[in-house]
Amino acid sequence: MILSISMPKSSGRFLRKPDFLKSRQSDDAASTEVRTPLDLDEVLEDVEEEEDSDLGELNTALGALVDIFPDVQPDVFREMLLNLSKESRLEVVTEHLLRNGAQYIQGRYRKKPSDDNASQPRHLEPLPKDETFRSDKYKRTVKDTLYLEFRNLSHSSIRAVLAEHNYSYTLARPTLHHLSSKSWRATISSFFTRKRPATSDPDLHPHVEWLPNPTEPSSLFPYFKRTGCTELDQELYRVYIAPVLARQNQERLDRDQALAYDLNETEAEDANAMFDCECCFTPYPFEYISTCDSDAGHFICFRCIKLAANEALYGQGWARNIDLTKSSLRCLAPSVPECQGCINPELIQRALCTEKDGATNWQKLQERVMSENLIKSQLPLLRCLSCPYAEIDEPHIIASKHLEHVQSAGEEV
Ligand SMILES: [Zn+2]
Ligand SMILES: [Zn+2]
Ligand SMILES: [Zn+2]
Known part of the structure; x- marks a missing residue:
């Protein structure tokens, strides 16, 4: 039993290239090529050097x-x-x-x-x-990389999975990941070392290392050990590095926006340039305030607009909050007599889009206003089955291209 556990492990280690035998600590001191920061253009430029x-x-x-x-x-x-x-x-x-x-x-x-x-x-x-047919260099590098990545799988099973997936790294990896999480070797090695198997972290890969960015401490900087095959380098970049960079970028944008908002508010307070919302009576800077189009010109904050729009869409407030004749949100200020003004749709869109799913809400709002207006018009309509598109049903006019294809698809089904 012991023999069968240790044998594949040692043979796997033997087959690895010498530079991988070093631990991470030792190779950061020894070799400088491992530590060169990722050069995006170099990885992503399309080099077809190996195609015979x-x-x-x-x-x-x-x-x-x-x-x-x-x-x-x-x-x-x-x-x-x-x-x-x-x-x-x-x-x-x-x-x-x-x-x-x-x-x-x-x-x-x-x-x-x-x-x-x-x-x-x-x-x-x-x-x-x-x-497509892959080059021998690509196949070889993929095999080596996967041997390194899935140390708890036998080389024969890795080769079998690769043959099944046309040697594509991206296609073979999910299957191997699934196999390795279920293999008895993974169970035994994690039992003895009391460590998670390395492959359980989607961002972790033997060729990619994340180190603190000296210029920006809050984000990590990718270091990429080139595999020697540009095609595979590009694939690894897409699988391991690009999603993390995109996430980091989004986080940075969010932080920047929050900081900009705070700065703006402090400056507005200092300059005495805050406006009180006439619905919730909270002071807001100019950028987060809208007005109704009545003569009174009530100030309404973006937060109140968002709440009213959400209530109209998902709650009971449609009839109360939406003015169908103007296709817009009614003024929210509690005045006597009731204000007949509306809020400019452009401002509603801006208010909604300060949230993450705001664009969807704005679209839903527009679609619902449109469809209710169409119903109110009592015109004979032809409707698209898969989107809100509609057109007037007149017998002597042939249906437009949009509905033609939808109808023919419907008949075939
Ligand atoms: Zn308000
Ligand atoms: Zn008003
Ligand atoms: Zn459609």
Whole structure:
């Protein structure tokens, strides 16, 4: 038992490249190339250095076959192309598929076109990179990287999963992750070391390290150990680095906005430039105040507008808060007699969009106002089944392009 645990572990370590044997602490002192900060342009620029001519030809043939037989899965073509000699393989494969395709295809049809509306020609998408023939360098680097990443899986199972997914790192990784979280080796190693397996953290990867950014302490800076294959570097960047950077960027923007708001408020207070909302009586700076369009010009704050719009949309306040004739929100100021003014829709949009899901709420508000006005108009209407689009139903006028395709799709279903 002990033997069977220790054997694969030591063999795995033996197979690793020498620089990976060093611990993280030692290699940050020793090598400077590991610590060079990530150069985005260098990683993302499209370098096709390793494609040899045969690979290019194979991929051209594959692309042509995907165009000819758009509903067949590309792995059928890959299989057939690889088994044929270089001369006129495209022609041979085409002929075979036309004569007795079923024998070669064996049910491997693409799902996409049958799920969608059949009327749409969807076959024009180019073949994704994951489905093309990959270079030997890419395959080798992916294999090495995955050996390193999933140390608790046997090399044979990694190779099997890779073969199943056309050696694509992005496609094989979820399966391997699933396997590694369930494998008995993971259970045993986490039992002995009392540590989480390294792969449980989606941001953690042997080639990516996050260190504090010297210029900005609140965010982390990615350090990337190049794999030696540009294609894989780009893939790793997309999987591990880009989402984290995007999240950090959003957090920075949020912090900046909060700071800007605070600064603005302090300055407005100092300059005595605060306006009291006439609904909730809270003082707000000019940027967060709107007025109704009556002669009284009541000040209404953005917060009150948001609350009123939410109540109209999701609560009981539609009839009370929305003026359908002006397609806008009624003035919220509690005046006697009741103010007949409305708030400018542009200001409502600005008020709603200070929140995260504000744009959706604003759209919902507009759509509901529109549809209620259409109902009120009592016109005969033709409606789209999947969006709020509507047009007047007049027998002598042919329905527009929009409804034509929706109706034909509806009949087919
Ligand atoms: Zn208010
Ligand atoms: Zn008013
Ligand atoms: Zn529509």
